[in-house]
Amino acid sequence: MKKLTIVDIEKQLELPNDTRRDDLPFQGTRDIVIPIKFGHDAVEVDVHCSCRRGHLAFTRGWVQIARNLRLNAGDVVALRKEDNGRYKMTVRSGSA
Numbered sequence: 001m002k003k004l005t006i007v008d009i010e011k012q013l014e015l016p017n018d019t020r021r022d023d024l025p026f027q028g029t030r031d032i033v034i035p036i037k038f039g040h041d042a043v044e045v046d047v048h049c050s051c052r053r054g055h056l057a058f059t060r061g062w063v064q065i066a067r068n069l070r071l072n073a074g075d076v077v078a079l080r081k082e083d084n085g086r087y088k089m090t091v092r093s094g095s096a
Contacts, residue, residue, distance in 0.1 A: 001078045003094070009066045009073065015056040024049055024056070031059075036079070038065055038089040065089065 002008070002016055024032065031050040037043065047061035071077070074094025079087050 001076060004066075004071055004073055004075050004077060006073045009071050010063070013058040013062050013066075013077075015058070017055075019056050033061075034087055036061075036065065036087045036089050038069060038091070042088075043068065044086070 002013065004013075008014065024034065031048050033046045033048055035044050036047050038045070045061045045064055047065070048059045050057055050059055065071075069091055071091065072094060076092045076094065078090050078092075080090070081087055
């Protein structure tokens, strides 16, 4: 889970420090691409995840999700791995 900042929405989503690398399919130090489903219609986007300077971040593909969901600073996103190896993102509005 992560409470979003404006930088998270406009550039990349830096994952919380307590995110475990084993929860994502990393193999070595290379970036990985993970399919993330979101929204009521379960749109799926391939999101690049990198580990640079010891921090995990979603890069390419992430901004597409942020724009599609019209995310705002203060919204909270959660990522859950599903049984089929894919990931689902849920959003809770920060204004609620």
